[in-house]
Amino acid sequence: MAVSGRGPRERMVFSAAQLIRRDGVAATGMREVAAHARAPRGSLQHYFPGGKEQLVNEAVDWAGRYAAKRVARFLAALPEPTPGALFAEMVRQWTDEYETTGFGGGCPVAAATVDCAESAASTREAASAAFTHWTGAVARALSGMGVPEERAGPLATLMISSLEGAILVARAEQDVRALTTVSRELGPLLDAAVDRTG
Amino acid sequence: MAVSGRGPRERMVFSAAQLIRRDGVAATGMREVAAHARAPRGSLQHYFPGGKEQLVNEAVDWAGRYAAKRVARFLAALPEPTPGALFAEMVRQWTDEYETTGFGGGCPVAAATVDCAESAASTREAASAAFTHWTGAVARALSGMGVPEERAGPLATLMISSLEGAILVARAEQDVRALTTVSRELGPLLDAAVDRTG
DNA sequence: CCGCTACTATGACAGCGGTCATAGAGGGTG
DNA sequence: CACCCTCTATGACCGCTGTCATAGTAGCGG
Numbered sequence: 407m408a409v410s411g412r413g414p415r416e417r418m419v420f421s422a423a424q425l426i427r428r429d430g431v432a433a434t435g436m437r438e439v440a441a442h443a444r445a446p447r448g449s450l451q452h453y454f455p456g457g458k459e460q461l462v463n464e465a466v467d468w469a470g471r472y473a474a475k476r477v478a479r480f481l482a483a484l485p486e487p488t489p490g491a492l493f494a495e496m497v498r499q500w501t502d503e504y505e506t507t508g509f510g511g512g513c514p515v516a517a518a519t520v521d522c523a524e525s526a527a528s529t530r531e532a533a534s535a536a537f538t539h540w541t542g543a544v545a546r547a548l549s550g551m552g553v554p555e556e557r558a559g560p561l562a563t564l565m566i567s568s569l570e571g572a573i574l575v576a577r578a579e580q581d582v583r584a585l586t587t588v589s590r591e592l593g594p595l596l597d598a599a600v601d602r603t604g
Numbered sequence: 605m606a607v608s609g610r611g612p613r614e615r616m617v618f619s620a621a622q623l624i625r626r627d628g629v630a631a632t633g634m635r636e637v638a639a640h641a642r643a644p645r646g647s648l649q650h651y652f653p654g655g656k657e658q659l660v661n662e663a664v665d666w667a668g669r670y671a672a673k674r675v676a677r678f679l680a681a682l683p684e685p686t687p688g689a690l691f692a693e694m695v696r697q698w699t700d701e702y703e704t705t706g707f708g709g710g711c712p713v714a715a716a717t718v719d720c721a722e723s724a725a726s727t728r729e730a731a732s733a734a735f736t737h738w739t740g741a742v743a744r745a746l747s748g749m750g751v752p753e754e755r756a757g758p759l760a761t762l763m764i765s766s767l768e769g770a771i772l773v774a775r776a777e778q779d780v781r782a783l784t785t786v787s788r789e790l791g792p793l794l795d796a797a798v799d800r801t802g
Numbered sequence: 803c804c805g806c807t808a809c810t811a812t813g814a815c816a817g818c819g820g821t822c823a824t825a826g827a828g829g830g831t832g
Numbered sequence: 833c834a835c836c837c838t839c840t841a842t843g844a845c846c847g848c849t850g851t852c853a854t855a856g857t858a859g860c861g862g
Contacts, residue, residue: 414809430719432630435849448810451851458850510722519776520718521628524708533776563773563785568762571769575761578717578731587761595793612839633819646840649821656820 415453417443422465427514431462431521431529462518463532469514470536474543481547489548489600490593493565497589500573501582509580512573541566552600561599568592613651615641620663625712629660629719629727660716661730667712668734672741679745687746687798688791691763695787698771699780707778710771739764750798759797766790 421443425434436458440447454460480495481487503511515536522529544562549555568588575584619641623632634656638645652658678693679685701709713734720727742760747753766786773782 428722430628430630432628433719433723436851437849446810448812452809512718512721515776516714516772517718519772520710520715521631523710523775524626525631530776530778534778537773537776560785560789563770563782564766564789567769567773567782567786568766569769570772571765571767572761574714574717574768575735575765577721578713578728578735580728580732584761584765587758588765591758591762591793595789634821635819644840646842650839 414443414445414449418445418449418453418461419464419468421445422461423469423514424511426462426465426517427469427511430517436461459526459528462522462526463529466515466518466529466532466536470532470539473515473536473540477540477543477547481550487547487551489551489553489561489596492544492547492551493569493592493596494589496565496569497572497585500569500576501585504576504582504585509577512577513570516570516574537566548599552602554599554601557599561596565592565596612641612643612647616643616647616651616659617662617666619643620659621667621712622709624660624663624715625667625709628715634659657724657726660720660724661727664713664716664727664730664734668730668737671713671734671738675738675741675745679748685745685749687749687751687759687794690742690745690749691767691790691794692787694763694767695770695783698767698774699783702774702780702783707775710775711768714768714772735764746797750800752797752799755797759794763790763794 519533541562545558548558572584572588620637717731739760743756746756770782770786
């Protein structure tokens with residue numbers, strides 16, 4: 407996994423997200439992040455004077471924006487966009503990863519929530535913001551598919567909650583079963599929400 | 605939170621589950637567990653010669669059995685048992701806790717999965733077993749309500765995945781919104797799965 | 803060359819973590 | 833009393849972690 411984003415700073419944030427999603431926040435050391443990013447250790451205190459908390463927060467923030475961008479990209483790639491198809495695509499990103507590279511990682515936002523929700527207020531807020539970003543992107547996508555405004559938000563929350571939970575279960579079981587199940591079970595419900603009166 | 609289960613051993617397992625669900629596995633120390641359980645520190649190596657990993661595994665196992673028992677209890681308490689009502693009750697356990705005692709804790713099994721899935725194989729297996737126990741209890745409950753056999757398993761997985769994810773989101777946002785949303789959105793879908801041909 | 807800024811390089815420190823070693827109580831049984 | 837088994841009590845060890853302090857290098861404008 408040769409990390410080669412542009413600047414050292416970006417690489418460290420990216421590496422932090424990668425390591426966090428694999429081992430959790432507490433088990434991820436700063437020296438480890440720097441090494442993984444092939445960045446000098448001395449740069450840590452230069453780019454992240456706020457210490458580990460700042461680095462973690464930026465990693466979570468990055469993950470939230472990344473997830474939101476993915477939604478838009480999925481949307482553009484779908485030949486016939488429906489809510490169920492979007493959800494299937496979101497799920498497929500995870501089944502693909504798990505089937506090819508193994509069950510090594512989960513969602514970094516989930517990891518940050520589990521590890522820091524009670525101990526670090528700013529990180530909890532970062533996770534909240536990440537979920538909000540992500541949910542907003544999904545809700546907008548649903549609206550664009552004809553889902554009524556007042557239904558888009560709740561359904562987006564349902565999609566993300568189910569996905570996050572299924573990721574957890576799949577990782578524990580080392581089996582994508584939970585992921586494929588939620589996709590199959592939720593698909594019809596989601597598709598039924600599009601307004602066909604137009 | 606005066607812990608007063610029967611033996612010191614049981615108390616330590618229980619305390620471990622409590623602390624893990626709040627701070628995560630890595631951030632929970634053994635000395636801390638003993639102190640929280642009002643158990644002598646020297647008992648740690650006596651009751652858990654397998655070290656922290658054993659203690660964590662037992663805590664996860666305990667949580668899985670507890671969750672399964674709760675399902676049976678919810679079932680017995682429901683006046684008119686339907687899948688949607690059971691799910692609403694499972695969700696309500698969490699909204700109640702969050703509204704009364706705050707967003708201090710999540711699911712210990714989720715925490716163990718996030719923190720140990722990659723680093724400790726035995727803990728990952730314990731988490732998998734916990735989910736299996738829990739899912740089995742829910743599936744049996746659904747079957748008892750008239751849900752066809754082949755639908756009970758997938759729906760149970762959907763319920764638990766959605767619940768776990770909603771717990772995560774709710775904790776990050778410090779708002780039970782995600783929990784109430786998944787309950788409301790999934791209720792009709794679940795109730796529609798009961799076989800009414802009898 | 804000076805001075806300034808951005809970045810890097812190390813080493814040290816203090817704290818905490820899990821684990822081990824060793825020894826001590828308590829209470830039954832022979 | 834001697835013996836043993838269960839449980840408890842400490843203290844020490846070692847490794848790791850986040851953070852700080854200090855010093856060094858690179859490049860650039862003047």
